[in-house]
Amino acid sequence: MLTLLSALAIRTMNKESNVDKLFRNSLKDKEYTFNEDSWESMESILDARTGKKVWYRRIGIASTLLLLIATTSAIWYSQTFNNDVSFQMAESSFNSTENEGIIKTQATNQNDRASNITVKDNTDIFSKKLISVSSKPKISKSINNNSFQRTEILIALMDIKPNLSSFEAPFQTQISLINTKENNPVSENKNIVISPIEKIKYSNYETQDEFLEFAEASTDPVDAKLIVNKRHALALALGNTFNRGFSNNAGIFGHNILNSIGLEYTYQLNEKMLIGSGLFYKSKSGNGLNHNYNEQQYGFGRTVTETEINVNSLHYIEIPLFIDFQFGHKHHVNAGASFGHLTGVRNRVSKTKTETLEGTQKTFTTEWGMKEYFNSVDIGLKIGYEYEVTKNVKAGVNAQFGLLDATDNVKWQSSEKFNNQEVQFTLKYNFIRF
Amino acid sequence: MKDDRKAQLALYKSCYGILLSVCLRYEKNKEDAEFLLNKGFFKVLTKLHLFKDDRPFEAWIRRIMINVIIDEYRKTSKRRNVVQFSDIQSVGSNDSRWVEYNAADLDFEAEELLNMVQQLPPESRKVFNLYTVEGYAHKEIGNMLGISDGTSKWHLSFARKKLREMIANALERSSNSYYEQGK
Numbered sequence: 358m359l360t361l362l363s364a365l366a367i368r369t370m371n372k373e374s375n376v377d378k379l380f381r382n383s384l385k386d387k388e389y390t391f392n393e394d395s396w397e398s399m400e401s402i403l404d405a406r407t408g409k410k411v412w413y414r415r416i417g418i419a420s421t422l423l424l425l426i427a428t429t430s431a432i433w434y435s436q437t438f439n440n441d442v443s444f445q446m447a448e449s450s451f452n453s454t455e456n457e458g459i460i461k462t463q464a465t466n467q468n469d470r471a472s473n474i475t476v477k478d479n480t481d482i483f484s485k486k487l488i489s490v491s492s493k494p495k496i497s498k499s500i501n502n503n504s505f506q507r508t509e510i511l512i513a514l515m516d517i518k519p520n521l522s523s524f525e526a527p528f529q530t531q532i533s534l535i536n537t538k539e540n541n542p543v544s545e546n547k548n549i550v551i552s553p554i555e556k557i558k559y560s561n562y563e564t565q566d567e568f569l570e571f572a573e574a575s576t577d578p579v580d581a582k583l584i585v586n587k588r589h590a591l592a593l594a595l596g597n598t599f600n601r602g603f604s605n606n607a608g609i610f611g612h613n614i615l616n617s618i619g620l621e622y623t624y625q626l627n628e629k630m631l632i633g634s635g636l637f638y639k640s641k642s643g644n645g646l647n648h649n650y651n652e653q654q655y656g657f658g659r660t661v662t663e664t665e666i667n668v669n670s671l672h673y674i675e676i677p678l679f680i681d682f683q684f685g686h687k688h689h690v691n692a693g694a695s696f697g698h699l700t701g702v703r704n705r706v707s708k709t710k711t712e713t714l715e716g717t718q719k720t721f722t723t724e725w726g727m728k729e730y731f732n733s734v735d736i737g738l739k740i741g742y743e744y745e746v747t748k749n750v751k752a753g754v755n756a757q758f759g760l761l762d763a764t765d766n767v768k769w770q771s772s773e774k775f776n777n778q779e780v781q782f783t784l785k786y787n788f789i790r791f
Numbered sequence: 792m793k794d795d796r797k798a799q800l801a802l803y804k805s806c807y808g809i810l811l812s813v814c815l816r817y818e819k820n821k822e823d824a825e826f827l828l829n830k831g832f833f834k835v836l837t838k839l840h841l842f843k844d845d846r847p848f849e850a851w852i853r854r855i856m857i858n859v860i861i862d863e864y865r866k867t868s869k870r871r872n873v874v875q876f877s878d879i880q881s882v883g884s885n886d887s888r889w890v891e892y893n894a895a896d897l898d899f900e901a902e903e904l905l906n907m908v909q910q911l912p913p914e915s916r917k918v919f920n921l922y923t924v925e926g927y928a929h930k931e932i933g934n935m936l937g938i939s940d941g942t943s944k945w946h947l948s949f950a951r952k953k954l955r956e957m958i959a960n961a962l963e964r965s966s967n968s969y970y971e972q973g974k
Binding site for chain 1: 800803816905908
């Protein structure tokens with residue numbers, strides 16, 4: 358046999374390059390003539406994409422009518438074909454309210470054996486989103502030239518929304534089952550590939566809809582460019598801070614307003630993780646930090662002024678750096694560090710003035726001052742939880758623990774440490790994604 | 792173009808042959824290939840505004856098509872229920888009938904060769920096409936398919952081995968038939 362093979366031609370060369378060369382040369386530039394059937398399928402996809410406007414105007418009677426047709430078709434299908442080949446679409450594929458587009462299913466059965474196609478979760482499929490169900494048997498040829506019947510069902514779904522700009526492109530999927538005859542080798546029966554229905558969402562590039570698709574799901578450089586553009590977000594963040602002790606002389610129940618406001622920037626690393634930073638103006642309580650001193654003046658009599666300064670609030674510009682993990686659909690936990698620069702100190706000043714001739718007078722004022730009594734830099738660690746109220750609004754709570762002593766020990770003549778600690782309730786609104 | 796069906800058809804016709812030739816190399820039969828083709832064409836249509844005149848259109852749509860194929864593969868491969876290569880053996884085991892040959896001497900129809908490629912297991916088929924026809928490196932293929940460089944090399948080696956066997960079988964059949972006719 359080898360001699361015959363040799364007679365057919367065969368010379369010694371590099372084996373691998375020969376295989377590659379042979380196939381590359383033959384396959385690379387091979388082209389095929391146009392097939393009308395293929396265009397029909399393409400048209401149904403395009404119809405589903407552009408047909409939304411039309412169906413939106415005909416929701417009432419048309420959807421009811423289609424519902425009936427669809428149900429009838431499905432019942433007909435399930436009763437007409439009856440044998441041992443069946444598949445079930447993953448229920449989850451239809452549960453989402455965002456499903457829209459074309460679902461194409463195919464059941465392939467060799468040697469003209471009929472296919473029994475069980476479509477589960479009918480209720481959801483045949484919702485108002487259904488626009489058409491069509492099916493046709495197709496005779497195909499397998500690689501070894503055996504004819505087999507393929508039943509193709511096209512289910513076109515669309516979400517009817519009043520806002521046309523939120524339209525998302527249709528999606529397709531395919532389920533192929535190959536069931537060989539019983540007398541075929543068992544090993545062939547293993548060649549069953551089930552591709553569960555996969556929802557593919559294309560972002561609406563025209564309207565720059567805020568849909569995020571992730572690079573991991575796409576190798577398309579064109580996509581990647583668009584995706585990258587949508588990973589950044591800017592949010593306005595408001596916070597109400599409850600500092601350690603939860604109250605002080607003029608704490609949260611007094612005149613001290615302990616709030617924070619700022620801009621937060623986040624970058625989506627992947628589906629579950631983002632990193633962020635920002636710029637915040639934040640006030641913190643100087644709970645328990647009091648400074649007292651006396652002044653004596655002599656005029657017509659002796660005047661003694663006792664001054665008590667209660668540090669009311671410390672005001673910082675803060676830059677946080679954090680990482681955020683999403684769990685579940687709407688829950689986030691975050692952790693990170695915060696770097697603060699002290700911009701000012703607000704104090705409640707109480708003066709008791711005692712004059713020998715006029716008696717005692719007491720006054721209260723709120724003043725800026727004593728900044729030199731505090732360190733200008735503060736570093737803290739923070740952890741937090743956030744809940745996505747809507748796609749762009751998050752509410753959460755976080756705790757921050759200062760690592761550095763906020764007070765200047767020399768000025769206070771005390772080595773006692775005062776670390777900023779706070780629990781903050783936050784509300785964030787993503788006002789731009791880019 | 793978005794709503795102009797005639798223009799879409801014209802574009803579809805001009806892309807059809809090119810895209811189908813790509814899809815057929817990656818899929819097992821024409822129906823599956825056409826299914827992917829439509830997916831790819833839809834992407835071409837939605838991305839048309841991003842096409843820049845300074846690059847060849849054909850190369851651009853080929854690239855999009857390959858990306859769609861790979862995306863599709865990656866999505867389904869994560870949840871593939873049963874994909875068994877019942878015929879996978881050690882790549883090292885050589886077919887004793889294998890003889891080395893010069894590609895130029897072999898007279899195969901492109902259709903025959905395509906059938907051989909289509910008979911390869913999905914992963915090996917993809918690696919072989921990406922490496923041999925598309926010219927990607929193993930590292931790139933590894934990234935695209937989510938496998939290691941080594942696995943990509945293994946698939947290529949396996950594909951080559953299987954193709955050699957198929958060629959040898961085809962030659963054997965051909966020589967038998969020649970021998971019988973001679974009798």
